Amino acid sequence: MTTRPRYREESSFKIHGGCGLMGICDESGELMSGEDAILAMAVQHDRGNGLGGGFAGYGIYPEFADHFCFHMMYHDLRAKEETEAYFDQHFLLDLAEPMPTRPVKGITDAPLLWRYFMQPYPNKLEESEMSGEDYVVRAVMSINASIDGAFVASSGKNMGAFKGVGYPEEIGHYFRLEEYEGHTWTGHNRFPTNTPGWWGGAHPFALLDWTIVHNGEISSYGINSRYLEQFGYKCTLGTDTEVAAYLFDLLLRRHKLPLSLACKALASPLWDEIDRMPKDEQDVMRSLRAVYGPGMLNGPFAIVLGFNGGMVALNDRIKLRPLVAARKGTKIMVASEESAIRAVMAEPDLVWTPKAGEPVIARVKGMDWPIHGDLHLPPSEISCAVTGTEQSCDSVEVNA
Amino acid sequence: MAQTKYKTEPIEGYLHVAPEVRVEGDITVINSNAVYYKELNEVIREVVAGGAKHLRIENVNGQRYIGTGLAGKDVKIEVHGTAGNDMTMFMDGPTIEVFGNAQDGVGNTMNAGRVIVHGDAGDVLGYGMRGGRVYIKGDVGYRVGIHMKAYESLVPIMVVGGKARDFFGEYMAGGMLVLLGMNTQFAEQPLVGSFLGSGMHGGTIYIRGTVESWQCGKEVGIAEANEADMAELTPVLADYCEAQGMDLEEVLAEPFIKLTPFSHRPYGKLYAPM
């Protein structure tokens, strides 16, 4: 790549693709190595085409549980220097180190990968009159937008996203995920039909501690993105994943819908079904559909939303993408294929195909909701943070 | 998957190696542990071409296309593990018995043969199936028996021992689809989801128990199975029970209903030629 990549380069067209995914969570909070996640994705190798793979792990940095961990991708040293200068100014840095990787055949063109464990400077934070989360989002936004060649892959506490161009098992191996232990893991295998082949574009899609992996194609993208724009979000990436992420943000954080209802709004039951519900439930569902109709994700999809405290897997309303779930003891696992589950979970207690639009929810015992921490920023700043545009994002054209 | 844990090599779901093959009596045993589907299926085709009649494939987990396109009426294949997507697609003759669950797409456009799954199976089973029998022991997912069709002497039959989700028998054009609702892990859920037989314009669906009319597609008529129906159904159930080790009497202890389409041309009136 000759020019320095910025995330928004992905935005010039709507990106199509299919994929495979997995998620596993031990509700007891017990930790598992990343190896299982890799294996689960390796078994689903044929669901991707080697143009994107990635993982998110939660609970992986217990020794820095109170620190925001930035996983950084740099195109070159200058980007790194500029970013580190920025960090120096805004954060109390406890550890900066290259991401541990190992050479893997097939993984080429890797950017410089670094991670930083930091906390906002207390006085700067106070001056800013923001919460720690808001402060971090601002930082993510500034870096993605104003430092060419730098991209924040994840920025949450006690978690991290590991992703790149390659098959997921290669990416997982490259990042030495078997050396990490987490209570929740999600994984993704990408089959883009067109791709700029850029590391930042792989899944999971992450901000603070929440991540999304997604399989399918949302046919209602056009209205979903226009709906989000109404609330100030800017869908500049042109990906379904981005739309899904902002919709969760809107429904869960801003409209404070319970998770189960947010899922019902995004993968609504059919009217026939609603008409048969008891009155109170019917009233809720009618309102949900009428009010959030433009946000309904229509078309085939399976999604896993990961957060510090668990995960939610959700299928479209008439189940056009595969999703299998299993439970063994306190572990809940979902994947696109049962073989992925069998590969890592010998003799599960229960294996089932979740119903269309019915979320599979795993919550780690004793961990707090909500998933966004103490976030108050307006949506344009949240979306800018992810997409790498600053205040000027109003002028970013989807079809520049 | 009983696979050694790699530290220095990438973890691979499947390896591009030939599976190990051994002969035990008249059974050819293939150990598919972590073998990529391509190499596995190549060996299956090879040994069948070499005259093997009874195969046992061990340690299957998600390998796709087992038995796909395979011919040979007297070939019998045991699959131990979780059969991958599109098992027995286009199959024309063999018997495949799965000791475990099967994933999506079993019996896709199958022509002839027998598939016996001693477990659950996924979505879109028997899509466009034209002949042969598929016997699933447990629960199945969405769009099962979709567009099954009959042609001359080819009459496909699928029996599901557990429960089914939405769109069971969608677009059905021929053959027989049977749902028992017995071997299920979803005791509290309905026998079958919505859009049962939606777009059905041929064939017969038998269900042990009852369904609400709202569950059915608008093209479907519901009736109690009469004597003639039971005479048609009972031999199929007997064969199924034998294959699945179930008690026929217990299966027959509950009454069946029969779903048939109102018309072979449900949409004749929908179009207005210009």
Place this chain on the structure above:
Amino acid sequence: MPTSFIQPEFKVKIDYDKCHKCGRCVQQCGWGVYSFNERPIPDDSKCRACHRCVTYCPAHCITIEKNTLAYRENDNWSPDARKAVWRQAETGGVLLTSMGNPKPYQRIFDHLVLDACQVTNPSIDPLREPMELRTFLGSKPDSVQVESDGNGGFKLAEGEGMHNNVKLDTPIIFSPMSYGSVSLNVHKSLAMAATRLGTLMNTGEGGLHADLYPYQDNVIVQVASGRFGVNPDYLNRGAAIEIKIGQGAKPGIGGHLPGEKINKEVSGTRMIPQGTDAISPAPHHDIYSIEDLRQLIYALKEASGYKPVGVKIAAVHNVAAIASGIVRAGADYVYLDGFKGGTGAAPQVIRDHIGIPIEIAIAVVDQRLRDEGIRNNASIIAAGSIRSSADVAKAIALGADVVAIGSASLMALGCHLCQSCHTGSCSWGITTQKPELTRRIDPEWGAEQLVNLVHAWSHEVQEILGALGVNAVESLRGSRERLRSIGLDEQTCKILGVKPAGM
């Protein structure tokens, strides 16, 4: 001097060899084209090409041709322009006409194409899979607030959720057409059809005849500047109330139903004396500004127990700002009527030269309401020449919640678009009050024709949704990403929010 410079537009030709001499044409023609002297003798100058005689002639021996009379070529002075001058010189009058703008303006709908799914996402089979058209007309909150129901579930928090919306089984409703401009049998046909379809008809400004009371749950009652037939009972009968500010065919112009049309029944429904002219002033004289509109909206809500109140306006240049004002004034829906919308009678100069296309109006209003964060507060109804299910789908993709059909619904009842409604002699018995003509429409038959049309279009919209890979109409609504333009200029594309094909 000749009585007129204007030559007949059409020639009525009868093949007398085939003619049965039955006289049916004489009896069928509402305009008195035929006299009978052993055989029917047409007077070409009266013919309006409504095809009533042609349709009913048992011998199929009548044909209507264009008068091919040559005019000296002049691109600037078309024959129509010349005729208009002659007519006005002869009469000194404002040219009166009816139905929608026939001028060859660009038809934007015909320059928009829809998308379909291939491989990366599946199309859906609309016949066998659910394909939902249900639409709610009215104001929705921005979010849904719930509270625990005490058994692990949720119920709506007190006073929250969607209220006072009208449920429609299809996003196609019937446009307002008043009793008076159309016959009672037409009104009954529309009301019965709306009830069977689970959709709405609209009284227009002429009140609600008692014969329509059984269908009142599927009726929008209109309040226009003439306030004909408006009383508390009327307001309480409708499913929704509509304030008519303007009409696409004649923005800024009032209405005038001549006294001859005010027979006993019309008089009773409009609550005005028989034989007097029914005059609708150009503006509502209690609305000179937006805050007055708000006052009227809330007066209607108060009087009706808070039924949805919508506002119908003609699509004019500033439509986005006006619509925003209407929504902020508390309207539950905005009805946009494009400049090709029909009318029972309008000055030709107004019909043909005022207003903007509905496609543009939908696009700018939908966008403005979104930009202001008030799109959920009101539904958008779009009308003004919706000619097919394709137009329905495109209007919805541009951002309309619902479309209203007027001309198309009259065509379902036989209208041949002869643009002569203002004469009050419609041969098809539609826009007339003459009993010998109005009885030509049997409401039962009329309802069936209308139900057929809307069913067919609804099915076609479902086919389109299926091709788009979505199974609910809300996923098409405003999804301009699924539209592309062919042959529209860049500026228009930008206004429409639609990319050119290939992008």
